[in-house]
Structure formats: structure tokens, C-alpha cells
């Protein structure tokens with residue numbers, strides 16, 4: 001472990017770039033999450049009905065229908081062909097996320113994200129063991145399972161238990177015992193499995209990941225040559241396995257983070273004190289030489305410290 | 307096949323198979339739990355009435371995305387979304403409780419118009435055609451009208467008065483010389499709006515209640531013909547028996563034009579004794 005990995009995560013970034021640049025995307029993300037939630041709350045709380053409904057389906061300014069494409073898909077395999085309004089809404093949402101990255105939903109909109117982020121933060125503070133780490137593919141099994149159960153039961157199956165829509169709908173329409181599920185997700189991530197829910201199990205995240213598999217907006221480790229192995233990006237990234245191929249790639253490898261698992265949350269951009277990462281588009285071919293390793297600049301032996 | 311079976315399995319391949327088996331087994335367990343939970347949670351309580359135009363419950367749960375747009379566009383705040391563990395209906399699906407807030411049967415049916423998915427059927431354009439449930443006079447012991455009073459409230463408030471609900475005159479056996487005006491609901495016109503239940507004057511529970519049609523109505527007995535509905539005779543060639551009408555030429559004393567028998571019964575003998 002090098003000296004730098006011993007520093008608290010993000011300390012260098014704050015020192016070198018200042019508080020704003022070291023937390024920019026985190027702050028913007030919280031603002032975005034609050035923004036989307038408050039749009040829905042304006043109606044029930046203040047009587048301003050710009051947006052009606054919830055994340056499953058909504059109507060904005062009485063003209064723009066938006067529908068969750070994953071819920072619509074479950075509805076279709078369950079045997080109901082939705083009315084045009086819902087289909088158009090699902091197409092719009094689907095197209096937007098296909099363009100900007102499916103899991104942008106996860107990090108910029110989903111109301112469960114602050115919950116799992118809080119769990120992960122506390123997990124790091126308490127230095128708990130990482131616990132059960134299901135295989136990365138598990139969430140795709142979950143996705144297939146949900147669609148299978150939808151077919152078998154003829155219902156929109158995931159909506160019976162989905163903590164995302166229960167929390168969101170709960171805040172807008174009345175929550176009932178949905179709190180239990182939200183607390184459950186928090187405890188699961190905190191105690192049982194670090195970053196367990198969003199990254200490994202949630203079929204909604206899996207669906208949006210696949211949806212944005214070829215999305216335009218991507219993070220790139222453009223300045224990877226400058227990386228000083230502080231490992232902070234790995235510590236903050238909810239899907240740390242996506243960083244390695246880009247950051248540790250050779251000259252010929254693309255510096256773009258192309259994995260559909262990347263949520264485009266931008267925390268790696270924040271936390272890197274030497275500004276390795278940038279938002280760019282998937283066709284960005286700016287040359288990004290890999291790091292030169294020689295005797296004066298040896299590869300640090302961090303191994304699996306992440 | 308034969309080539310691989312003779313070679314030792316590679317550890318990678320073995321691990322892959324193990325992982326795949328584990329993943330499949332885990333998901334099968336999760337899937338069965340979810341399926342069980344769905345089956346359990348889909349049972350709709352009898353007091354939860356779906357909005358107008360709602361598809362049959364099985365189709366409804368495939369169609370409704372639980373967005374609540376129907377709830378938002380209901381001007382009377384009749385509809386609510388079920389809350390987990392508090393309301394019995396599947397969480398997040400819309401319903402109403404007639405005794406709390408009934409459906410006012412809006413002419414433009416805004417809830418149906420608002421539904422983006424068709425879980426509330428857009429074919430429903432005349433609210434009188436909706437069948438949210440069926441009112442049933444369930445407590446015929448405490449209903450004031452059934453006791454012989456003239457409450458009539460459920461009848462008066464019905465938006466389809468005299469068609470969905472009528473007052474049927476019966477003899478009041480208790481007093482012997484009064485009438486009872488029984489509220490009677492007719493399924494061919496009752497929309498299940500619940501206004502009658504809401505307005506029933508009894509404290510607490512109503513004597514008349516809207517129930518889901520699946521609870522309120524029995525299946526028609528196929529093997530009993532309703533001769534008054536269908537004109538087809540039971541037997542194709544019906545045997546025509548001579549009619550004996552009251553009137554001249556019969557021995558019916560009570561009918562006008564009947565005649566006295568030619569013989570006289572002995573004094574004191576009862577008619578029951580004839581033919582001894």
C-alpha cells in the first residue's frame with residue numbers, strides 16, 4: 001500500500017482542487033435527485049400540478065407522457081398491450097436513457113440511490129467487511145427471473161416488491177409499510193453485502209444497464225498517464241470493476257469506460273486529484289497513452305487493495 | 307461429447323458450471339418466492355372497489371403500472387393508491403372504499419381518460435355502463451325500510467334511481483296492515499358507484515353495501531330454463547291440454563257465472579267429509 005492509499009478517500013482532491021470540484025458531481029447528483037422528486041411533490045404538497053403521477057408513469061404539463069420502460073415490458077410479457085400513451089411514454093424514456101446511459105437513471109434519478117450511497121458511505125466509515133458479493137451477472141438472472149414471474153403470474157411482478165417505486169410512490173401518495181423495504185435495502189448494503197443491492201441484485205438497474213449499453217455519454221480515463229495510484233476512484237465507484245480496463249489499459253486500449261454497469265455518476269471525476277477522468281462521448285478518440293512503467297516509476301504493488 | 311468426457315474438466319469450466327448452477331438455483335428460489343408473494347398479494351379484499359372501467363382483476367394486475375394518474379384526476383378524491391400493509395389491495399393499485407368516498411359517476415370519466423395503460427378500459431365512454439361492483443342490501447334486519455319505515459335514502463341518492471334500485475312494496479307481516487318498501491338493486495343497471503352505501507343512515511356499517519361482482523353475483527344456473535326470458539319450449543312438441551278457464555260452464559263457485567251443484571250437502575256435514 002502506498003502512502004497515498006492511506007489518506008482518507010478524497011482528501012487529496014479536496015486539497016488540490018477545492019471543495020466544489022472535489023464534490024461537484026456528487027452535489028449535482030443530489031440536486032438532480034431532489035429536483036426529480038420535488039417535481040412530483042409540487043402537486044401533492046403545494047398544489048402545483050406540473051407533473052402528475054410517479055416514476056412508473058407520469059404526465060408533465062398535461063402533454064408529455066412518461067412511462068417506465070421496464071414496467072411496460074413486464075406488462076407486455078404479462079399479456080397486456082398498453083394503450084398508446086403508455087407506449088409513447090416508454091419510448092421517450094427508453095430513448096433518452098439509451099442516449100445518455102441507462103444507469104444514469106440509477107445515479108441521477110432513482111430515489112433508492114441516496115439510500116444505498118448512504119449505506120456505502122457508512123460502510124466505508126465503519127470499515128466493515130465487504131460481506132456477501134454475488135456474481136456480477138446475478139442481476140441479469142434477477143432480470144430474467146422477474147420477466148419469467150411476470151409471464152407466469154400474468155402480473156407486473158416486480159411492482160409487488162420494488163423498493164424504488166414503493167419509496168417514490170410512498171413519498172407522493174402515502175407510504176404504508178414500504179419503509180420496511182427501504183430500511184431493508186439500507187441494512188442489506190450496510191451489513192450483508194457492500195454495494196449489494198444496486199450493483200448486484202436490482203433488476204431495474206440491470207434493465208437500464210442493458211438499455212444504455214451503447215449510450216453516447218461516457219466517462220473516459222483520458223489522462224490515465226497521470227494516475228498516481230491513490231485508488232480513490234475505486235473506493236468511491238459503485239461499480240469499481242468498470243474502471244480497470246479503461247484506467248489500466250495500454251496505449252492501444254480505449255480509455256473510455258464502456259461497461260453498461262457504469263452509472264455515469266461522475267464520482268471518479270470528482271475524487272481524482274490529478275484529473276484523470278472526464279465526461280465525453282463514446283466516439284471520442286483522443287489518444288490517451290497508458291502509463292509508462294520503468295524503474296523510476298514502478299507499478300505499485302496494490303494488488304487487490306481495492 | 308466423447309472427446310470432452312475423456313479429458314479432465316478444466317477448473318475454469320467447472321467453476322463456470324458451478325456459478326451458473328448457483329445463479330440459476332438462487333434465482334429459482336427468488337423467483338418462486340416472488341411468485342408466491344404475488345399470488346398472495348393479489349387477493350383483493352371485498353371492500354376495495356376498483357375504479358370505473360377497470361379490467362377484470364387478473365388483467366388489471368397485468369395492465370396497471372400503479373402510476374396514480376387516475377387518482378390525481380379524480381375530482382372527488384374518491385380513488386386512492388393502496389399502501390403496503392395498510393390497504394389490502396395490491397400495493398400501489400387504485401381502489402376506493404364506498405363507505406368513505408363513493409364514486410360520483412362523472413360524466414366525462416376523468417379517471418379512465420387519465421389512465422395511460424388501458425388498465426381502465428378506454429372503451430368505457432358512458433359511465434352508466436360501468437360495473438365497479440354491485441350493491442346488495444346485505445343487512446335486511448336493520449335496514450330501516452325493511453323494518454317498515456320510510457327511510458328511502460339509498461334509493462333517493464342513487465344516480466340511476468328507479469333503474470338500479472327500486473322500492474318493492476310488500477306486506478308488513480308484523481303490523482298486519484302496513485307496507486314495507488324494500489330497496490331492491492338490479493344488476494343490469496347498478497354501476498357499483500357506492501353512493502347508496504355511503505348514504506345509508508345507519509351508524510357504522512351500512513345495511514346496503516357495494517360488493518365486487520364476483521362476490522355479489524352467483525352464476526346463472528344453466529340447467530334451469532327461464533321460460534319468461536326465453537321463448538323456446540322445454541319440449542319441442544308441447545302437448546296441448548284443454549284449458550279450464552273460470553267462468554260459465556265450470557264448477558268454480560267463486561268465479562262469476564259459476565253454477566251451484568244440483569245436489570245439496572246434508573246439514574252439518576263439512577266439505578272435507580265428501581267422498582268418505
Ligand code: SF4
Nearest residue numbers: 237262263265266268
Ligand atoms: S466509473 Fe465513475 S462514473 Fe462510472 S460509476 Fe464509477 S465512479 Fe461513477
Ligand code: SF4
Nearest residue numbers: 370371373374376421
Ligand atoms: S391510471 Fe391506470 S395505470 Fe395508472 S394507477 Fe390508475 S389504473 Fe393504474
Ligand code: SF4
Nearest residue numbers: 464496497499500502
Ligand atoms: S351502487 Fe347504489 S347508488 Fe350506485 S348505482 Fe348501484 S344502487 Fe345506485
Ligand code: SF4
Nearest residue numbers: 449450451457460506
Ligand atoms: S339507507 Fe340504509 S337504512 Fe335506509 S333504506 Fe337504504 S339500506 Fe335501509
